[in-house]
Amino acid sequence: MPAVQETVERVKRIDVDQYRYGFETLIESDKAPKGLSEETVKFISEKKNEPAWMLQWRLEAYRRWLTMTEPTWARVDYPKIDFQDLYYYSAPKPKKTITSLDEIDPEILKTYEKLGIPLREVAMLEGVEPKPGEEDPNRRKIAVDAVFDSVSVATTFKAELKKAGVIFMPISEAIREHPELVQKYLGSVVPTSDNFYATLNSAVFSDGSFVYVPPGVRCPMELSTYFRINERNTGQFERTLIIADKGSYVSYLEGCTAPQRDENQLHAAVVELVTHDDAEIKYSTVQNWYPGNSEGKGGIYNFVTKRGDCRGNNSKISWTQVETGSAITWKYPSCILRGDNSRGEFYSIAISNGYQQVDSGTKMIHLGKNTSSRIISKGIAAGRSQNTYRGLVTAHRKATGARNFTACDSLLIGDKCGAHTVPYIEAKNSSATFEHEATTSKISEDVLFYCIQRGLTQEEAVGLVVNGFVKDVLQQLPMEFAVEAQKLISISLEGSVG
Amino acid sequence: MALLEVKDLKVRVEEREILHGLTLTVNEGEIHAIMGPNGSGKSTLSHVIAGKPGYEVTDGEILFKGEDLLAMAPNERAAKGVFLAFQYPVEIPGVSTMNFLRTALNAQRKARGDSEYSTPDFLKKVREVSKSLNIPQDMLKRGVNVGFSGGEKKRNEVLQMALFEPSLCILDEMDSGLDIDALRIAADGVNALHSPKRAMVVITHYQRLLNYIVPDVVHVMSKGRVVKSGAKDLALELESSGYAQYEDA
Ligand SMILES: Nc1ncnc2c1ncn2[C@@H]1O[C@H](COP(=O)(O)OP(=O)(O)OP(=O)(O)O)[C@@H](O)[C@H]1O
Ligand SMILES: [Mg+2]
Numbered sequence: 001m002p003a004v005q006e007t008v009e010r011v012k013r014i015d016v017d018q019y020r021y022g023f024e025t026l027i028e029s030d031k032a033p034k035g036l037s038e039e040t041v042k043f044i045s046e047k048k049n050e051p052a053w054m055l056q057w058r059l060e061a062y063r064r065w066l067t068m069t070e071p072t073w074a075r076v077d078y079p080k081i082d083f084q085d086l087y088y089y090s091a092p093k094p095k096k097t098i099t100s101l102d103e104i105d106p107e108i109l110k111t112y113e114k115l116g117i118p119l120r121e122v123a124m125l126e127g128v129e130p131k132p133g134e135e136d137p138n139r140r141k142i143a144v145d146a147v148f149d150s151v152s153v154a155t156t157f158k159a160e161l162k163k164a165g166v167i168f169m170p171i172s173e174a175i176r177e178h179p180e181l182v183q184k185y186l187g188s189v190v191p192t193s194d195n196f197y198a199t200l201n202s203a204v205f206s207d208g209s210f211v212y213v214p215p216g217v218r219c220p221m222e223l224s225t226y227f228r229i230n231e232r233n234t235g236q237f238e239r240t241l242i243i244a245d246k247g248s249y250v251s252y253l254e255g256c257t258a259p260q261r262d263e264n265q266l267h268a269a270v271v272e273l274v275t276h277d278d279a280e281i282k283y284s285t286v287q288n289w290y291p292g293n294s295e296g297k298g299g300i301y302n303f304v305t306k307r308g309d310c311r312g313n314n315s316k317i318s319w320t321q322v323e324t325g326s327a328i329t330w331k332y333p334s335c336i337l338r339g340d341n342s343r344g345e346f347y348s349i350a351i352s353n354g355y356q357q358v359d360s361g362t363k364m365i366h367l368g369k370n371t372s373s374r375i376i377s378k379g380i381a382a383g384r385s386q387n388t389y390r391g392l393v394t395a396h397r398k399a400t401g402a403r404n405f406t407a408c409d410s411l412l413i414g415d416k417c418g419a420h421t422v423p424y425i426e427a428k429n430s431s432a433t434f435e436h437e438a439t440t441s442k443i444s445e446d447v448l449f450y451c452i453q454r455g456l457t458q459e460e461a462v463g464l465v466v467n468g469f470v471k472d473v474l475q476q477l478p479m480e481f482a483v484e485a486q487k488l489i490s491i492s493l494e495g496s497v498g
Numbered sequence: 499m500a501l502l503e504v505k506d507l508k509v510r511v512e513e514r515e516i517l518h519g520l521t522l523t524v525n526e527g528e529i530h531a532i533m534g535p536n537g538s539g540k541s542t543l544s545h546v547i548a549g550k551p552g553y554e555v556t557d558g559e560i561l562f563k564g565e566d567l568l569a570m571a572p573n574e575r576a577a578k579g580v581f582l583a584f585q586y587p588v589e590i591p592g593v594s595t596m597n598f599l600r601t602a603l604n605a606q607r608k609a610r611g612d613s614e615y616s617t618p619d620f621l622k623k624v625r626e627v628s629k630s631l632n633i634p635q636d637m638l639k640r641g642v643n644v645g646f647s648g649g650e651k652k653r654n655e656v657l658q659m660a661l662f663e664p665s666l667c668i669l670d671e672m673d674s675g676l677d678i679d680a681l682r683i684a685a686d687g688v689n690a691l692h693s694p695k696r697a698m699v700v701i702t703h704y705q706r707l708l709n710y711i712v713p714d715v716v717h718v719m720s721k722g723r724v725v726k727s728g729a730k731d732l733a734l735e736l737e738s739s740g741y742a743q744y745e746d747a
Contacts, residue, residue: 445551450588453548454598454658455576455606464601468592468641 032089038062041203044089048172048207051179061192061202068196074359075388075420076328078301081266088204088237164220166250167212171239174210181212185243189272189309189336197268197330198305205239205270213248213279222478224253238269244279246312251282253481265290267326268303277312277339282320284477286485288492289325296355296384299327306333310342310371318345319362320476322485324492327356332390334363337371337399344373347476349485351466351492352385352417361390361422366402366432375406378470381417382493388420395432402432410440411469413462413493463490500561501526501697502547502666507558509539509546509722516542518722519558524666527694531708531733532701534719535741540701541585543719544668548582549575562666577609581664583655585671585701590642595654598642599624599661606662627660631687648675656687667691668699673707685710705737720744 032043041062045055070081161168167178175182192202213219244250267289273281283306292299302325308317319333335344346362364373373393381387387410395402410419421438443465451461467474467486474482502524509517516539524530532540546553547560549572560567567575590598604614615623628638631653643651652672659667669688673681688698688711700711708716708730716732717724718741725744726732 444588447588447590449550449572450584450590451598451602452572453550453576453582453584454602454662455573455609456602457571457573457605460601460605464593464598465590468590471592 031087034087035084036062036086036088036204040088044204044206047089048175050172050175053179053183054175057187057192058203061199062204064193065196065199065203068199070196074330074390075386075422076330076357076359078328078357081301083200086266089206160220164217165214166217166219167210168223169210171205171208171210171241174241178210178212181243182210182241185241185272185274186239187272189274189307190270190305195305197303198270201237201239201268201270201305205237208239208241208269209252210240211242211250211252213244213250215246215248215276217245217248219248219250222251222253224255236265236267236269238267238271240269240271242271242273242281242283244273244275244281244315246276247278248276249280249282251284251478253284253286253478255286255288255481255484265300266303267300269305271304271306271333273306273308273317275308275310275312275315275317275339275342278314279312280316280318281308282318283308283333284481285319285321285323286477286481286488287321287323287325287329288488290327291325291354291356291492292327294354296327299356300325302326302329302331304329304331306331307336308334308344309336310339310344310368312342313339313368314341315339316343316345318347318476320345320347320473321349321360322473322477322481322488323348323350323358323360324488326358329356329358329360331360332362334365334392335373336365336367337373337402338367339371340368341370342368343371345476346373346375346377347473348377349380349470349473349489350378350387350389351380351382351489352387353382353492354385355383356385358386359388359390361388361392363392364394364404366393366395366399366404368399370401370403371399372403373405375404375408376472377406377408378473379408379410379419380413380466380469380493381410381419382413384416386418386420388422390422390424392424392426393434394424394426395429395434397428400429400431402427402429402434404432404434406434406436406438408436408438409469410438411466412440412442413466415442459490459494462493466490466493499526500524501563502699503559503561504543504547505559505561507543507546507560508556509542510554510556511542511552515556516722517546520719520723522717522724524697524699526665526697527692528714529692529698529700529711531711531713531716531730532699532719532724533703533716533733533736535745538719539722540719541670542722544582544670544699544701547575547666547668548572548580573605574609576662576664577606579665581659581662581667583652583659583667583669583672585674587643587651587655589644589646591644593642595638595640595642596624599638599658602658603661623661628657630690631657631660632683633657649677649680652676653680653684653687656684660687660691663691665696666699667696668701670701671703672700673702673704681707682710705733708733718744 032040038059041058045058190198192199211223242252273283275281289300289302310317317335321333323329333346337344344364350358350360352358362375375391377389379387379389389408391406393404408421412419419440423436425434427434447465448461451464452458467489474485477485500523504520504522507517507520508515520543534540555568600620607614633653637650643654646654672684676684713730716728716730718726
């Protein structure tokens with residue numbers, strides 16, 4: 001039936017247009033055979049030239065994974081994933097070792113150009129070392145460790161970081177160059193047995209970032225990684241490990257966009273953060289994976305385990321996230337407040353439109369004395385989406401004086417979407433003070449009309465009101481991300497009203 | 499020349515007819531006052547002119563500068579010069595007044611094909627206007643109308659009017675909730691905008707406002723119609739005799 005075919009084609013085209021970052025790059029890739037087995041795990045480990053202990057670690061995780069079942073408690077609904085029908089490794093074919101950005105595959109550079117973000121900034125970034133006295137404080141530096149599909153292809157700013165003693169490299173390199181650090185910390189926050197997806201990640205993770213900030217060092221720049229899924233049917237299993245040693249500080253930015261495709265794609269990343277005494281990690285994410293088309297088809301499944309361990313006294317971990325993409329998001333960046341006086345923060349904006357399903361939130365586990373945590377969550381649901389905040393705050397028996405403040409606001413746009421708040425609160429000692437506030441509101445017609453009467457279009461009005469709603473959280477993002485995020489929020493709500 | 503022509507307008511809200519054939523002509527440079535009892539349809543008329551959703555026009559037409567106003571999207575009407583100072587201005591948390599003013603002004607300019615204001619030009623203009631209205635700069639940093647007093651909200655409406663320079667200003671009870679001084683300041687702001695090309699429609703319950711903003715024409719509205727029009731003395735007359743004589747009109 002040509003008419004039907006034409007409709008299908010048209011929908012596809014509309015979809016490509018709407019998803020600004022929906023394109024694919026034509027580069028040869030190097031794939032593992034389809035499916036998951038010990039052979040796949042060995043293939044990946046071999047590709048990465050890994051030492052024997054790493055392969056062993058992966059294999060143990062794989063065997064453990066075989067005994068586990070997928071969790072079903074989240075408020076998300078999707079067809080069963082056939083884990084044997086996925087590719088677990090894909091890398092751009094390495095030509096030779098890359099020493100400068102000029103040597104990167106022009107196709108890859110073009111991809112970044114279309115994305116309009118990181119490597120295009122290279123020109124600017126190349127004026128790295130301004131002449132003394134001419135430093136522009138407004139132009140903060142960003143080091144970009146670009147992860148393209150599974151392999152890091154570009155690393156900038158290495159020299160300056162090296163001078164400060166900061167290690168920032170693909171984790172695959174760190175496994176070879178700093179095995180003592182990796183062995184000490186990998187899996188120490190998210191153990192290989194932690195949960196179904198984290199265990200899967202442990203077995204087959206392809207690459208990711210590794211950061212170590214030595215004692216007393218304030219990392220001289222924001223560290224940034226841009227992820228991108230490119231190969232059809234390739235699960236992405238990123239692994240990130242960040243360690244802030246005593247009295248150090250680092251701010252890390254993660255952002256991603258993905259090309260449009262038909263099949264659902266699995267993304268199961270693991271991020272582990274460790275702060276020692278008096279150290280601080282600020283981790284910011286802008287997530288914009290392909291959300292699926294207007295009928296809810298396709299889109300990324302984003303099952304992520306992110307956890308920080310405030311291991312030392314007076315240490316701090318702060319998560320800030322802007323979630324706009326993915327068909328399904330299952331994500332709970334958490335803090336274990338182990339050290340006395342340690343502090344955890346979670347600032348989140350989760351936007352769902354179309355048929356997106358978001359189940360996200362955080363866990364604040366208070367173990368040390370006088371630990372404090374703060375949760376500010378802003379959920380925005382539009383279209384036919386479902387947006388759930390799920391949060392856990394617990395105080396251990398020994399966590400005397402623990403304090404938590406949670407504010408959880410949901411905004412509904414239209415009447416076919418849903419927002420849900422599922423807080424779990426558990427205090428095992430009487431000196432803990434936990435405060436929880438939650439609101440759910442509908443975007444007000446009167447407010448929209450007020451804006452429209454002043455000349456804004458319906459969409460501009462929605463964008464403005466929503467950006468106002470999420471302002472507290474946007475302010476937590478580093479400047480360059482906040483601007484990008486604000487644009488993204490408006491883009492992702494296009495077509496949500498009218 | 500006629501700026502606004504409302505002809506035999508019939509409007510329904512949720513199946514109930516509220517305006518039953520209303521006719522009103524406002525020429526360039528004129529100030530019109532609309533008075534009338536509660537529920538007579540004054541705000542409804544202003545909403546329909548501005549294009550608020552939820553109102554069904556079943557008959558009649560509205561021409562603005564000779565064009566079919568009802569065929570235009572509400573934001574298009576704003577860009578063409580229709581401004582409504584709301585009886586109840588809303589609050590927009592998290593959106594600073596300054597940002598709001600700038601976004602709106604640039605949206606209107608863009609729709610008209612004008613270039614956007616540069617930041618210094620914009621700031622200069624806002625500073626001038628807010629100073630004349632006695633609006634402190636600090637207030638402009640706060641969320642739109644968030645925590646503003648009643649009087650501050652109304653002044654913020656006049657500020658926007660001054661900034662956007664519309665050709666038709668509809669002021670829906672801008673005097674309600676204002677103390678004497680605030681009323682004078684706001685009225686001065688409105689008078690400063692009076693020009694041969696610009697018309698004002700002032701909706702009010704009190705003749706007092708009309709001592710400050712002197713109307714060319716006063717209309718009495720009752721039960722969804724204009725039942726009497728006259729010169730400014732009509733307002734004084736209403737003040738003493740009330741609306742009773744128009745109830746059965
Ligand atoms: N959304 C609505 N749904 C139902 N009835 C409405 C709605 N809006 C207005 N009305 C009715 O229309 C009539 C006119 O209301 P309107 O607000 O226009 O009066 P008004 O002249 O502005 O009164 P006031 O002087 O009290 O401001 C009232 O009876 C009111 O209840
Ligand atoms: Mg009224």
